[in-house]
Amino acid sequence: MKLSKVEIDNFRGIRETKINFENFTTLVGPNNIGKSTVLAALNLVLDNKKPTLDDWPNRDPNGDLMRITCRFEELEDWEKRRPSISKLLYRDSLIVRMEASCNAETLKVETEYSVYCEYTNYPWVELKWADFKSHDLFGELSEHFGKSKKDFFSDISKVEEYMDTYHADKCPTVADWVEKGFPNSLQQAVPHVMYVPATFTIDEELRNTNKTSPFAILFNETLFPSIKKNDCFEDYKKVADELNRRVKGEGEDGPIPELDDTLSKLSDSINEVLDFSSSVRLELGDIKIEESFLKASKLIINEEIDTDLIYQGSGVQRALAYALLESNAYQLAKRGDESRSIIVLYEEPELYIHPHLMRRLKSVLVSRSEQNGFQVICSTHSPFLVDIGNNPESLKLMRKDQNGDRTITEVTSQIFEENDDYNERNHLRAALDFHPSVAESFFAKRALIVEGDTELAVFSLAKELADKLGVDIPLYKDTTVVSAGGKWTIPAILKTLNGLGVDFRVVHDKDQKEKRDDELDQLHHLHPYRANTKIKEQCGRCEPFVINDTFEHILWDQMENEIAPSSDKPYNSWSRVRNFLEGHIDLTQRSKNELVNLLGYSFS
Template sequence: MKLKSIKIKNFRGFSDETTINFENLTAFIGKNDAGKSTVLEALEIFFNNSIVTCEREDLSINSDGDTIEITCIFNNLPDIITLDSSSPTNLANEFLLNPQGDLEIKKCFKATTSKPKPTTFIVCNHPSVQWYHNLLDLKNADLKALARRLNLPSDIYQANSNPSIRAAIWHSIDNLQLELTELQVDKENAKKIYDSLEKYLPIYALFQSDRPSKDDDKEVTDPMKLAVQQALLELNAELERIKEEVKQKAISTAERTLEKLKEMDSELASSLIPEFKTEPKFDSLFKLSINSDDNIPINKRGSGVRRLILLNFFRAEVERKLSESSSQSVIYAFEEPETSQHPKHQEILMQAFMDLAYNTNSQVILTTHTPALGSLLPLESLRFITKDNGNRVVKCGEESVFKEIVDTLGILPDPITVFDIFKFPKVDGIACPELVDYNVRI
């Protein structure tokens, strides 16, 4: 899957609903406090709610209610997915696509508590007719009961396949009365379906510019956490098999226990049902770090060194992704790559970003307030964030946008080195930099 766009409403400076489109490479440029980081942090809240969490204070002071809304729209969808059973299906057959044929997921945060929790919806053209509108909420037994109640022949569906039963029920009526619906997917059986669907979403990795200085500095540990996360995804089939085997063996033990209980209290035993509730969190079991051989914490080596490690993480990711065929999409979001880096390193990093974005199954999102970095990127990737009467405005798609960036932020000449001084024009033996035409490279 690829991130097509985001809609932000009532979140910090974005009070009105604002839609922002993404490319394989997207760069947000603007002054300080224009709202660049807000977009990246809204994405972090949507995907992870970890590095940045939604807080009551995030509600825009100009909001028209008490709810923060963050909606992500995805395209390049998989042809086949597995949701609530082992049977394959697809999003179109489950009526989970919006009118444009994209997957639209909306998360709403009620800003009435200090740490609002999301309510998750899929915005889609979904059946609205009675008996047919809530099939995703029904468990297998309920679906089979409904199929029998509708007198559907048992040979037109597979009784152990929820997608098959849903398809048979939906196909039994001529007009499903499809309506644009906000389908809540974090309750009842629909939650299991959404939990499965989440596995197909891109990994979102945010690398911030303003980081705390700790021994486990995130500038070093975050890439390593991402490495563990990606490794687990590549082993997902084996891990799912292990989880299923553990689940079945544990349930079998519970069932044997209940069989013995029947001998002593059959009424009590018949009221008990084994249920496997806890999903293992493998990513919390594995920790990877990079330590200095002289026992000096990496974070004590200076922000430039830490950023160099991060820079070369991205360069290594380019080489790995070019050499491996991986279907898992990753979104790398990087704030201010110019921070603490030599201009040459910035150029190398920009090239790595472009290689990732255009040659692998990845997307890259950048922020900067340095127009010189923006000039290294394709014009279609630029997003200029500015304020208009207090509202955030995101501009893109026209050549005039880059001119506006230059007019607003200005562009400084390249940094002058000591070596350059010896190449300035001289008058009476004195170097005169004011005589240099900066439109011509020295």
Template sequence: MKICHITIKNFRSLEFFDEEVGKHNIIVGKNNTGKSNLLWAIYYFYYPKNLTVEDFLKRQNVDDEKDEKLQIELTFDSLTINEENNNRKYFSDGIIKIMLKAWIDDDGKLNYEHHGYIKSQIPIYTKDIDEGLKSLLENSKPKRTDFDGYDDLKQIMEDIVPEGRIVKENMIEIKEKYFSYHPEIEKEIVELLSPEKYHGFIKTNDPKTIGECYFIPAIKDPTEDLQTAKANSPVNQMIRSILHDIETEDTKENFREIQEQVKKERQNNMDILKEKFNKELELFSTSVDIRLLDVEISTAFPLNIDILYNDGVPTPLDNKGTGLQRYVLFKFLKIKNELNLGQDTSYILLFEEPEAHLHPQFQREIARILKSLSEHINYQTFITSHSPQFIDLLNLDYVFIFNKEKECTKSNKCELHLADIREEIKTLLLFDPNVKEIFFSEKIVLLEGPSEETISNILIQEGKLNVSNVSIINAKSKFNIPRFLKVFNSLRIPYTVLIDEDPYFVPIYNNTNPSRIKGKREAYNKTLEIAGLIDDSLGKIVVISPDFDEFLGVSKNQMKKFGKPTAVYEKFKELKKSNDDTVTDIEGLFNTLVNPEMLNFKISNPDGSEWKYQDEKLVTTPQARYEDFKEAVNQKIKLYNEIHSNLSTIEIEELKQMFNKKKKIEKKKESVRDKTTGPMNNWLK
């Protein structure tokens, strides 16, 4: 069984949490936002005896919290056959729903109960129904005389309860039979909380009924979790479950024989004890019977093992580093999964900051182990983390970002359907694996490319830009930015975007090359698309015209010669050396990006004024002239000549054959234009 929905009320900082969950759930957020409280709520659902009055939501300006009820409601699906059979009363439509409710009584004592939800048929009575009959049908414990005057109902009652009191179960059966005789009474199926207590999570504690729940906290000494001598340690529970079914039938039979022999040897003393005991009780006219009960092998022979780690000298685990201790713990989980693939038991695994004390390389390995565990049908994982290693950008459906509003925890869940952009996200990860940092950011500055990133790095290194609460992400291209914005908007992460305007019209752009104009038009339209994706409550854009490189004064020749990042670095260094005002403008621009509250408009120019888009119908694009065409041809001829001087005789012959083949094809087509003439063929000749 796996949890598919969680509803929590008044537990610690969780005033109200109501979310669907999946097989692998990641909870992120700043410290003290209540992430771990979600894990503790699930754990206490399984083990409510650990609840205390301190676990109730504490509100300011509330003196008496006794009326406040704590509720933890879990809905389970994917039940095993055993779990389904053991919860038959509550199983409906593939799920069971159980609520733990706790309250503080007048004496200040904490009370708790589990109750399951059941499906019940509620009759929809017509307006002309006899009110006495309706009242009788709604009475759970009527008297026999109450049926007088309702002959058909009375007959049903006498068939089911020939004599004696009518109890609640009898009345349910009476109503079902009566309704079967009266199909004109419509019924509505409703979900009701059963008044009877559900004991699956308290008395039986049977893994075949409710599964097992492990909680590995972050701040506790991991040695405690690994102490195999402690029955409650997670590793002890894992080893017990691994070794539970190892006994063979021969071993079990031998144990039964030994147990019978021991019982026979004890029987004589037990008979003497019983005789003396009963003699003492004669005054009360009563007696006792003392019986020897059978025990299981696991009870008679509890696991008592010790683990020594041998790296030259056998050493107890608690003498090793904390990182190794936690690493060993996760390896136990991996082994347990491998050994129990066919086991009919469900496991809910709760991990608080599994990255704690671990080297980044081990963090990545642990993240893979936990993800692989959740892929197994019997496992489900809930993880709180401050590490990007545990974020899977391709599976964001169950990533929760926690934050605090006043004294209560608020949750934002990614509601973005990623199927359409999954491949694009894979590409982004190839360029920048650290993009996962966005899930741990208070706010984000999204930059278009390497030029902007280079300047931001320089300003950070020089102490001119405070990014203590900001993540700066390079989108690698303007065309990637919409993908980022969809994720930011879904997760409610505040952001600022810096992009180039890329105008394609005069007088700003004068290149007459049609393909260049087409490319610029696409880039400009992408700017408009990005502007349309901005959530007014989260984001703002700064648009630089025509682009950041020209704003900085970097020439095309410099970028070709040094590469863009180096050219930008050298240019900025040159501007600083000459005390150019552009340096001040750049510093002001980036400080505005990390402090977007300084911007008054959704889309701004670098100076803070509002940016206005240009209507395509009102702009003029550069027009190609004959001189431009002639210059382009001359440039091609110049290029061909440069190539020709470096070609071998064999390469020239190969090119001639290629063009001769083209001539034959053109002749077959009876082209009206002579394809054998022109700068290319003249050059070849």
């Protein structure tokens, strides 16, 4: 089964929100918007953790119920057949709700788990026993199944069968919430959760004195059983037992001489002081081999030299914590020949990871999510972890509305145009593969989309240009300049930004190349000029800033016979602006006016 949706009410900073999930889902948004809160809410429900006062908004329950509702779909056939799960389903979905209340005086927190399912509403289901005894069917039923509550419910299945046979009209099927105890009813039904928080200490993960630590679970469930299968383990136990007997003086060869001498001297000294006859001996008790192995064991990273993990870098420590949790998840999710689904909740996977490994990290997480029974949900600030090109629905943008409530926006695959000659998703997918920074636009408060690196190079000097030209650019700090990596990628990016509700501006070349109207009509449908119309369609009321004819023509005035270099355009454009800022060259008034218009459009 897969988690398809969660509804969260009154949990930490979230008053109310709903989120749909894919096999691989990334939550993005500004800091302190609630991305980690969503993961914490899922972990709380799926791992049966009890909320505390701190988990209510502003630490003030104010009589409000905390409610987290999870919907699971895509159940496998064996899950639907399993009695412990099938009885909890509603139309092939498992819907689980956790509600928590807090007593205003005692601050005691009470929780209740329930499922929304269809069930047969027998007369005794909603009545107390005393009230049921007054029911018109009680006399008939008590003759067959007993008058005491104990006798009546001793084999309730037979009572239900009798009712279904003779009084089916009094046993309607209803759909409603039914309270269920998590450990008894739900723990083996819901997926196993694997939670990787942003902050942790590796010594807690590796602590071998805590039986619930990831390392202890790994050792007890996987490592030690493998050790016990080895022939040497039985020899080890025999030697340990014989040593224990020798310490007690019960070994085949008698006591250990040096030990016996020491204990005899202790006995003589005590008897001399206390004036009585006694003997001191060493008692080891039963040696618990498994506990001894666990206490003596630790993981070492071998890279040129053996290094204890607490001395490894944070990236290595966090990667190992993930590996430990993943290994345990596989083991703990096993149920005979069948396995529970696994949901990975990964908070900011990019933390401490070297930049060149980011692509590999994304590939690992996506590949995990494609495995049967595996789902990955992560919060991130990294454009490298966005998979919107392959699965547009995987990106969830969180932000606040005018009332301060958290809202979720997403896009669907249907927004992209796809035909034999033009596929917007492929353009976006290619751009994200070769220019991951394109995804920065989805994180932006306000995005400025440009065609390529030349524009990006010039806009890196936007603040200095504005100061020199006397242009007011009030939204400069709120604007992220993003290179689309090509003109035909811009329509797909704009459709995505529109779907996510991200404010944007667009700057692109006209690409007319001095062609007449009749020549323009003959251009191939994928000529850069043809993209102008599609870009304009996505801009709505925000007209794009169209440069006649290419971006370089702003800096090199053709009317004054200035010729832009045909090679190394990004560097040459950046260098020309830098030289202008430093007073080494001057630009024509026409170029300055165009730059003023460009900056004003882009940042105001």
